[in-house]
Amino acid sequence: MNREDLLPIGQFAQASGLTITALRHYDASGVLAPAYVDPDSGYRYFRREQVRTAQFVRALRQLDMPVEQVRELLARTVGGADPVPALHAHLRAAERRLEVQRSLVHGLVTRLTEGADMTHRVTVRQNAAERVLVRGATLRNSGLDAFLRTAYQELYTLAGRGPLVFTGPAFVRFHGVCDEENETLVEACLPFWADGAQPPADLPDGTYVRELPENALARTEVQGPAAAFPEILTAYDAVAGWITDHRYAFAGPVRMVFQRWTGTPDHPDNRLEIAWPFEAPSERSSEPGPEGGKG
Known part of the structure; x- marks a missing residue:
């Protein structure tokens, strides 16, 4: 050498x-x-x-x-690939992160100056026992939109084979924190009439039926840009804060309910409900897991 x-x-x-x-x-x-x-x-x-x-x-x-x-x-x-597309992709990702950070700072300033209670009014509704058709996956927030689009297409197709009668709006259950640092089980849910037609027996992997118990839900609504990530996080915080402030216990995964959805995340006509099951601290939840395993 x-x-x-x-x-x-x-x-x-x-x-x-x-x-x-x-x-x-x-x-x-x-x-x-x-x-x-x-x-x-x-x-x-x-x-x-x-x-x-x-x-x-x-x-x-x-x-x-x-x-x-x-x-x-x-x-x-070194292998001969052009690095320029990767650089542009990195720039786009950085711009998305910056936009998320801007929204988070704006939301934090609003909460510090106005308080979450001033932004989101939390109320309580009683929810009857439900039977839901579910498509589940473990993912981060970056994969959430694509998963939900595909999951609901598959669920509506399966429901049509029943045919199932829906008893309420579609909703999503989050079993933990779903952001870019954490992945969690996310369930796309369709509630259907329990006494009607039964869902197909040959459900694909990741699709199952859940029996959800009757419960009380602390809930708030968000509309338009406030229903898009990350602004919607303040709604989750407001509901969680209400439950803890009233000394209740969390009784299951939080829900994001599609009251009205256009398919575009920041559309002004979107209206979502954030609803969290709660109970008195002495009560015990007995919600079953998905068929074939524990929830």
């Missing part, structure tokens, strides 16, 4: 704009490996042509691209 073509890590750091610590980290993570490591001293050397690659890595990290994505993008580029 021609040592004249190599730069020691200190000089390479100066040329690339990366620190020695960062270069060691990128070596360990498989992003940018040195061309030569002295077996006696362990000192790292890089080829001069690697400076351009290191500068590219520095720029990608300045865009807040995760190290894993940087490694994948470099591997595809």
Whole structure:
């Protein structure tokens, strides 16, 4: 190996704009490996042509691209792929995150200045026992819209084979936090008349029937842009706050009920209900799990 073509890590750091610590980290993570490591001293050397690659890595990290994505993008580029589409996709994702952050800050300021109770009026309604046709999946918020569209298409097709008589609007049950940091079980639900036709026996995987008990629901309504993510999160917080403030216990997954839905998330005609089952702390919920397993 021609040592004249190599730069020691200190000089390479100066040329690339990366620190020695960062270069060691990128070596360990498989992003940018040195061309030569002295077996006696362990000192790292890089080829001069690697400076351009290191500068590219520095720029990608300045865009807040995760190290894993940087490694994948470099591997595809070495393989002859054009990196430009990936950069545009990263920019679009960053713009979406920024828009979400703007909405979250706006909602937080509103709650701090006006209070959640001023924005969302929480009331109580009694809900009868229900039999629902369910399509479930574990996912993050980024996959929620696509899942619900597909799930309800499948559920309405299955319901038509019954044919089932619907007893109320479609709703979604969230068994945990559904955002970009957390994934949870999400259930698309269609309530149907229990004494009518039965659903098909050969339900596909992920589709089942639930028997939901009679319960009390703390609920509030949101309409238009307030029904879109992330603005809608304030409605969930308001209902949860009402339950805790009144010293009740949560008695099941929270619901998002489609009172009116146009198919466009921020359409002014959309109207959703956020409803959370609750009970006195001494009561015990006995809701069964999906057929073939525990809920």
